[in-house]
Amino acid sequence: MIEQLYKSSIIYNMSTHEYKGGCHCQDVRFTINLENPIESSDMTACNCSMCEKLAYIHLIIAKDQFQLTSDWNNLSKYQFNKKIAQHYFCKHCGVKSFYQPRSHPDCWSVNVRCLDDYSTFDLKFDTFDGKNWEQNIEKIR
């Protein structure tokens, strides 16, 4: 059984691309595993009332692709309007490095700008008109 788990974790690591990231003060840290390199993953800049102020770039991933490696207690949660999205931010430095989006309640959205080595990536991202959320959301689901 242990040997089986060991083998499957090796296969898992070989078939994924691992990135680390977090907030500014490092109290919030996470590791993500992507099927494709970050440069060929889908990501979106949104212009809604929240994302526009933060210059947030979304990378939406399944919850099992995300591992928080710091203490959950370092995070605080902010909600507004329909209170479906759960906006987490670092209690110490205030940076929102990931959250649970309203559009994909079973996923995490990671802020690509909060990945380590962000400036070294050659990224292209789509835009999402979050000011008109209801009219546009089906395009990205």
Ligand SMILES: [Zn+2]
């Ligand atoms: Zn912080």
